[in-house]
Amino acid sequence: MELGFIFDLDGVITDTAEYHYQAWKQLADEENIPFTRQDNEALRGVPRRRSLELLLKGRVFPEDKLVEMETRKNNYYQALLENITPGDLLPGVLPFLTEAKVTGIRLGLGSASKNAMTVIRRLGIEPLFDAIGDGYCVVNHKPAPDLFIWVAGRLGLWPTRCFVFEDAEAGVDAAIAGGFHAIGIGPDERVGRAHYILPEGLKTAHIHDFRIT
Numbered sequence: 001m002e003l004g005f006i007f008d009l010d011g012v013i014t015d016t017a018e019y020h021y022q023a024w025k026q027l028a029d030e031e032n033i034p035f036t037r038q039d040n041e042a043l044r045g046v047p048r049r050r051s052l053e054l055l056l057k058g059r060v061f062p063e064d065k066l067v068e069m070e071t072r073k074n075n076y077y078q079a080l081l082e083n084i085t086p087g088d089l090l091p092g093v094l095p096f097l098t099e100a101k102v103t104g105i106r107l108g109l110g111s112a113s114k115n116a117m118t119v120i121r122r123l124g125i126e127p128l129f130d131a132i133g134d135g136y137c138v139v140n141h142k143p144a145p146d147l148f149i150w151v152a153g154r155l156g157l158w159p160t161r162c163f164v165f166e167d168a169e170a171g172v173d174a175a176i177a178g179g180f181h182a183i184g185i186g187p188d189e190r191v192g193r194a195h196y197i198l199p200e201g202l203k204t205a206h207i208h209d210f211r212i213t
């Protein structure tokens with residue numbers, strides 16, 4: 001029976017969270033808004049506009065100023081993405097993806113980021129994927145299941161035939177809501193609702209651990 005693996009990007013395949021932090025921090029400093037690494041943790045897996053709202057902590061601005069701030073942050077972020085190389089793949093990711101691919105498992109990406117294509121190209125792994133879902137593909141973001149369902153459709157598989165690998169609470173909830181098998185990457189406090197947890201990420205995972213009977 002056909003099987004699919006669908007991966008979140010930031011926190012599962014690579015750690016762009018540090019670059020998101022640096023870009024948001026530069027914006028926050030320019031706007032005289034306090035912003036710490038701990039504040040940045042709450043933005044994990046959260047789309048750009050919602051991230052800005054969390055950073056602003058209730059401060060109110062007109063729409064054109066919000067758009068300008070998002071654009072400024074994204075420009076800083078895109079400049080930082082130029083540093084990404086295949087060496088930035090998280091430990092164990094390349095062997096896991098490669099082994100799954102040669103075994104015939106269909107591979108999908110399901111990232112909230114509008115920069116996901118740039119990132120996977122810089123990581124050198126775009127050809128491994130049979131379907132790529134990013135921040136442009138659906139309207140409703142995680143915890144809505146829409147993006148993972150979109151990717152499963154492109155893979156030609158029912159959600160019940162797919163595992164979703166996620167590091168964010170909202171992503172795990174999205175996978176469960178869509179009827180997928182949810183694999184949580186990270187601490188129990190964050191991904192505890194997943195069906196199975198990999199606290200250390202894909203470096204401790206083996207494809208034969210993921211079977212559906």
Ligand code: B16
Pocket residue numbers: 008009010011017020043044045046047048051074110111112113114115116135168
């Ligand atoms: P962008 P993921 C998410 O990626 C990031 O975790 C989150 O911090 C970011 O705000 C979001 O993408 C949107 O990114 O501004 O590039 O569109 O975890 O869903 O791969």
Ligand code: MG
Pocket residue numbers: 008009010011012044045166167168171
């Ligand atoms: Mg993530």
